[in-house]
Amino acid sequence: MTCQMCRERVKPWVGDDPLCYFEDVKENWMCATVNAIRELCYEGQPELPRGVHYDYCNDAKFATFNIEEVKTEEGNYIGRCLYVAWYKTRGYTEALWVLNALETPRPPTEEELLAIIRHFTPRGGRRPSSPTGKSPDPS
Ligand SMILES: [Zn+2]
Secondary structure (H helix, E strand, C coil), X not given: CCCHHHHHCCCCCXXXXXXXXXXXXXXXXXXXXXXXXXXXXXXXXXXXXXXXXXXXXXXXXXXXXXXXXXXXCCCCECCCEEEEEXXXXXXXXXXXXXXXXXXXXXXXXXXXXXXXXXXXCCCCCCCCCCCCCCCCECC
């Protein structure tokens, strides 16, 4: 089902319509919830949020979020790490995995991603997004 952030978003670019991650994990493109995660680990910002690490291998980019302290609204812990991978700055996100000790990596739920976004967003507002204001690049 299309995520709430995609349903509420007004498309800020001209061109193809987004394809929500929660509609199609394999073909997702410009999902608003996933983009909010990507903005938190966007490599161009002067300082990443505490607990977020970014790296790349050629044009393959990836980030990890330390989510040991993050709980859902119901108070459940999610896991140890959220792993995110994408290519260049394009709108397709190749991988989102919750990593936890002794468990097979699994995709996060929408609720879990929202909890992670809340946890890593500074109080008092959104983090600044990319210089264009529409990270990632819809191309
Ligand atoms: Zn979505």
